[in-house]
Structures are given as C-alpha cells and as structure tokens.
Amino acid sequence: MRLAGKVALITGAGSGIGRAAALRFAAEGAAVAVLDVAADAAAATAAQVGERGGRAVAVTADVSVAAQVTAAVAEAAAALGRIDVLYNNAGVGSSGSVADATEDDWHRAVAVNATGTFLVSRAVLAHMDGGSIVNQGSVAALVGVPAFAAYCAAKGAVVALTRSMAVDLAPRGVRVNVICPGTVYTPLMEPMLRARGDGDLAAGLARTVVKYPIGRLGTPEEIAAVALFLASDEASFLTGSVVTPDGGMTAV
Numbered sequence: 001m002r003l004a005g006k007v008a009l010i011t012g013a014g015s016g017i018g019r020a021a022a023l024r025f026a027a028e029g030a031a032v033a034v035l036d037v038a039a040d041a042a043a044a045t046a047a048q049v050g051e052r053g054g055r056a057v058a059v060t061a062d063v064s065v066a067a068q069v070t071a072a073v074a075e076a077a078a079a080l081g082r083i084d085v086l087y088n089n090a091g092v093g094s095s096g097s098v099a100d101a102t103e104d105d106w107h108r109a110v111a112v113n114a115t116g117t118f119l120v121s122r123a124v125l126a127h128m129d130g131g132s133i134v135n136q137g138s139v140a141a142l143v144g145v146p147a148f149a150a151y152c153a154a155k156g157a158v159v160a161l162t163r164s165m166a167v168d169l170a171p172r173g174v175r176v177n178v179i180c181p182g183t184v185y186t187p188l189m190e191p192m193l194r195a196r197g198d199g200d201l202a203a204g205l206a207r208t209v210v211k212y213p214i215g216r217l218g219t220p221e222e223i224a225a226v227a228l229f230l231a232s233d234e235a236s237f238l239t240g241s242v243v244t245p246d247g248g249m250t251a252v
C-alpha cells in the first residue's frame with residue numbers, strides 16, 4: 001500500500017499506460033481521479049477501479065484547453081479532498097518528418113503533450129500541498145525516432161519543463177520527475193508501428209523489437225510501476241530525474 005491515504009490525478013487514464021497506472025495506484029491505496037478527453041473511457045477505467053475495491057472518480061477534459069482543465073481539476077479536488085500525486089500521462093503521437101509533417105500535426109502534438117503538461121500542473125498546484133508530479137516523456141525525447149518529428153520535439157519540451165518544475169517546486173515540497181518509456185504496444189503507437197511496417201503491423205512490430213536489447217516491447221504495467229515508485233515516498237530524494245524504462249533501447 002505505497003500510496004495509502006493519497007489522492008492521485010492521472011491524465012489520459014482512459015487507455016493504455018494511464019489506465020494501468022490508475023489500477024495500480026488504486027491497488028496501492030490511492031483514491032484516483034481518472035481524467036481523459038474521452039468521457040466513456042475515463043468512466044470505464046473508474047469502473048474497473050471500483051470493481052477491484054478501489055476508489056475513483058472520472059473527470060473529462062482536453063488537457064490542451066485551459067478552461068476545461070481548470071474545471072476538471074477543481075471537480076476532482078472537490079470529490080476527493082485534495083491532490084497529492086499528479087501523473088501527466090495524456091499524450092498523442094504525430095506523423096512525418098520535418099520535411100513532410102503538417103502544421104496541424106505539429107501544433108496538436110505540442111498542445112497535448114507539452115502545453116497539456118503545463119496546464120494540468122498549474123491547475124493541480126492550486127490544490128497541492130507538497131507531493132509528487134510525474135510527467136510522461138518518451139525515448140523520443142532522447143533519440144531521434146524516424147518520422148515522429150513533432151512528437152520528439154514535444155516530448156523534449158516535457159523533459160526540459162520537468163527540470164524547470166523540479167527547481168521551482170522544490171521549496172513547496174513538490175518533487176517532479178519524468179518517465180521516458182520505450183515502445184509499449186498501445187492505441188497511441190499503432191499508427192506509427194503500422195507505418196514502420198509499410199502498412200503491415202506485424203512487420204512494424206518486428207522492425208521495432210530489434211531496437212530493444214531486452215528482445216521485446218514494454219507493457220503498460222511496467223511503466224505504471226515506475227510511475228508508482230516516483231509517486232511514492234520511496235522516491236523521496238528524486239526530483240528533476242529522467243527515468244528511462246526502455247529495455248535498453250537508448251543504451252545501444
């Protein structure tokens with residue numbers, strides 16, 4: 001019960017890594033606010049937490065829209081009393097290199113991944129008295145991933161923002177760290193994997209796995225476990241850290 005008595009807000013918790021984190025945080029004793037732009041998906045995650053005996057509320061917002069974020073965070077804080085842990089997990093992919101990406105693709109990747117991290121953090125800090133913020137980066141912030149230009153740039157911004165937040169928020173007793181996962185097979189990655197396989201998903205997966213010394217991709221639960229550690233008091237001396245659960249991908 002590493003989060004006993006804590007309240008956690010997780011963005012993008014209607015799917016993939018965020019859903020796995022909601023289930024794990026709740027199993028470790030946290031009350032969880034499940035935030036997602038997809039109301040049905042958020043409700044489904046909250047229901048799964050409830051079925052397993054945990055406590056969760058679902059709130060809906062697009063993390064790139066300030067007014068929606070403020071309202072959803074206030075709703076979560078009112079329902080659960082306060083917020084001790086924020087996992088800025090919501091994200092979207094992108095497609096193309098700088099030579100062929102569209103401006104819309106660029107702006108969307110930056111808006112959700114980077115601006116969303118800023119907006120949700122700002123809103124949550126109004127309800128946070130010490131605690132832990134975990135941001136979601138990617139190996140794409142650390143190495144060039146082919147045909148993923150806007151995403152790489154946006155995740156690079158999240159890593160830099162994490163260091164800035166760690167410095168600014170330390171006096172308030174808030175730790176801020178960033179996770180940079182390697183590839184996890186989720187809906188977010190499917191278009192990129194399919195493109196890498198020239199339309200064939202299995203081929204795309206095979207071409208990706210060879211980049212991983214550990215010989216496989218990651219699972220949502222493995223990333224959620226890292227988020228749990230950073231969220232918990234066991235990580236009390238970590239702030240401003242870049243933690244890279246990537247099966248050795250960036251070690252090559």
Ligand SMILES: NC(=O)c1ccc[n+]([C@@H]2O[C@H](COP(=O)([O-])OP(=O)(O)OC[C@H]3O[C@@H](n4cnc5c(N)ncnc54)[C@H](O)[C@@H]3O)[C@@H](O)[C@H]2O)c1
Nearest residue numbers: 012014015016017037062063089090091138183184186188
């Ligand atoms: N899957 C991977 O290989 C991988 C690797 C590194 C980093 N990440 C990052 O992990 C995070 C979660 O990714 P995932 O693979 O679980 O993706 P996913 O697509 O399974 O889940 C993302 C969730 O975020 C929600 N979301 C999207 N845009 C939103 C918005 N504007 N406001 C609120 N919610 C929004 C979606 O509705 C969805 O429920 C993302 O930040 C992603 O960039 C994923």
